[in-house]
Amino acid sequence: MALGDAILACLTERPMTGYELAKTFDNSLGFFWKADHQQIYRELTKLRDRGHIQGREVVQSGKPNKLVYTLTPEGRAALRHWAARPSVPASIKDDLLVRLYALDSVDIEPLRTDLMARLEHHRDRFARYERLLNKRFPDGTAPPADVGKLLGLRIGMSHERAVAEWCEEAIEALSALSPKAECINVVPIDGSKRENNG
Numbered sequence: 001m002a003l004g005d006a007i008l009a010c011l012t013e014r015p016m017t018g019y020e021l022a023k024t025f026d027n028s029l030g031f032f033w034k035a036d037h038q039q040i041y042r043e044l045t046k047l048r049d050r051g052h053i054q055g056r057e058v059v060q061s062g063k064p065n066k067l068v069y070t071l072t073p074e075g076r077a078a079l080r081h082w083a084a085r086p087s088v089p090a091s092i093k094d095d096l097l098v099r100l101y102a103l104d105s106v107d108i109e110p111l112r113t114d115l116m117a118r119l120e121h122h123r124d125r126f127a128r129y130e131r132l133l134n135k136r137f138p139d140g141t142a143p144p145a146d147v148g149k150l151l152g153l154r155i156g157m158s159h160e161r162a163v164a165e166w167c168e169e170a171i172e173a174l175s176a177l178s179p180k181a182e183c184i185n186v187v188p189i190d191g192s193k194r195e196n197n198g
Helices: 003-011 018-027 037-050 073-084 095-101 108-136 144-177
Strands: 053-058 066-071
Touching: 003 018, 003 037, 003 053, 003 066, 003 073, 018 037, 018 066, 037 053, 037 066, 037 073, 066 073, 095 108, 108 144
Parallel strands: none
Antiparallel strands: 053 066
């Protein structure tokens, strides 16, 4: 997938300015496809040059004029063509997993510290997804146009929960290996007590 395809997908909802597109990435699509604001603005120029979007200048009083982008028929066709192709499963590149692979040759304490930071990161993202889900889909259902967004939130929540639970497990395992490790009671993401099988 290219950034242009993600932008075209965003513009199926409604016409947007570059700023609104960047905010959409920050608050939703960016959970699954990272792009900074400068990348988005550069890609908008490319999409306009290809004829996939058009920009309409909106005059504003007291503020600079803004460009509102909409999909063209060519852009909709390009999006449909891209969406019809098979997706490529994401690959994992994670230096933490490489360090764990070499656990017998590295210091455990920095890894435990890193895992605790990761745990908090994934708990925070889980909570953010949960808030979004409760706000946008309070009854857990979606109209046909939003089913994809609901499914995206659900896989995001499932992923963050699974990684947080793995971090909890890994922290406990490393704590058991480290004689100087201070006792850390890891509270599982679901709030229940984790059984220590060690």
